[in-house]
Amino acid sequence: KAGVTQTPRYLIKTRGQQVTLSCSPISGHRSVSWYQQTPGQGLQFLFEYFSETQRNKGNFPGRFSGRQFSNSRSEMNVSTLELGDSALYLCASSPMGAWTEAFFGQGTRLTVV
Amino acid sequence: TQLLEQSPQFLSIQEGENLTVYCNSSSVFSSLQWYRQEPGEGPVLLVTVVTGGEVKKLKRLTFQFGDARKDSSLHITAAQPGDTGLYLCAGVRLSGSARQLTFGSGTQLTVLP
Numbered sequence: 001k002a003g004v005t006q007t008p009r010y011l012i013k014t015r016g017q018q019v020t021l022s023c024s025p026i027s028g029h030r031s032v033s034w035y036q037q038t039p040g041q042g043l044q045f046l047f048e049y050f051s052e053t054q055r056n057k058g059n060f061p062g063r064f065s066g067r068q069f070s071n072s073r074s075e076m077n078v079s080t081l082e083l084g085d086s087a088l089y090l091c092a093s094s095p096m097g098a099w100t101e102a103f104f105g106q107g108t109r110l111t112v113v
Numbered sequence: 114t115q116l117l118e119q120s121p122q123f124l125s126i127q128e129g130e131n132l133t134v135y136c137n138s139s140s141v142f143s144s145l146q147w148y149r150q151e152p153g154e155g156p157v158l159l160v161t162v163v164t165g166g167e168v169k170k171l172k173r174l175t176f177q178f179g180d181a182r183k184d185s186s187l188h189i190t191a192a193q194p195g196d197t198g199l200y201l202c203a204g205v206r207l208s209g210s211a212r213q214l215t216f217g218s219g220t221q222l223t224v225l226p
Contacts, residue, residue, distance in 0.1 A: 004155070033214070043156075043201065043216035056213055090155050097212055101146075104155025 002027065004093050004105035012111045018079040021108045025072050025093030031055075032074040033102065034066060037088040046089075049074055050097065081112045116140060117204055117217035125223040126192055134187045134220045136202035143205050145178055145185045146214070150199040192224045 005024040013019050025032050033056075034046040045058035049068035066076040072093075078085055088109050092102035117138045126132055136145070144163045148156035160169050162178035162185060169176045173196075175188040185202055202217040 035216075042218045043203075045213060045215065048213075058213075092155070101158050101161065102156075102214065104157070106153065106155055 004091060004103050006089075006091050006105035006108050008108060009106065010109045010111075012113060013081050015081055015083060015112055017081050018077060019081060019110060020075050020077045021089055021091075021110070023074045023076075023091030023093075023105060025074070025091075026103055029093040029095050029103070030072055031094045031097045032068055032072065033092045033094075034074070034076050035090045035092065036060075037090055037107070038086075043090070046076065048097070055097075078110075083112050086110060086112045116215050117202055119200075119202060119217040119220050121220060122218065123221050123223075125225065128193055128224055128226050129191050130224075132189050132192055132222070134189075134200055134222070136185045136187075136204075136217050138183050138204060140204070140206060141182050143182070143207070143212070145182070145205070146203045147176055147185070147187055148201040148203060150201060150219075151197075156199075156201055189222075192222075194224045194226050197222060197224050 007022045031050045033048040035043050037043045046060055047054055047066050048056040052068045063079045068074045088107045090104050090107045092104045094100055094102050120135045144161055146161045147159045149159055150156040160176045162176055165180045165182045167178045173190045177186050200220045203214050205212055
């Protein structure tokens, strides 16, 4: 059974640009959660999607958005990038929700210059 | 302010030593998960504890959930270099109608051969 796949693995963007990250969950999993990981703040919850609906949202500005498609694949978008957005972005899939068990992808390392 | 505080933040020990990592909060969690993350990878779930006072053992790892479900500990016996990694606790709490996974600040463990 294939694991969670995140693309791209690495990304370098310039301040002010926008970026889209992709996550393919484990087959059959309907919940996809996104997290931002930085050395200073640790792992912080961005949002969760379940059956194409945003079910939960963390305390991030509106520049961070996401969506989920009918095949459960998910994308997150960050507009007007800031230097502080540099981080490892992790996606986790689970059958019903991350509170049961979350399977993480390898993450996308975003660097904003 | 971190909802979940982990201590110590960094730990470097010799192979064969024992260690304990603590995860503390002023909030009550419905359950608590422990993850290990290695460089370049996403976190991998080790265990979920649900009941106050619960103790779970996974080979040389012992996990305990506090009676009040506000704290947890991870004890490793006879640590090995393969135990090296970032250990994260994550508490599950209700957020409106949804459940949210909140991660601790992490403990970076290095086991020297």
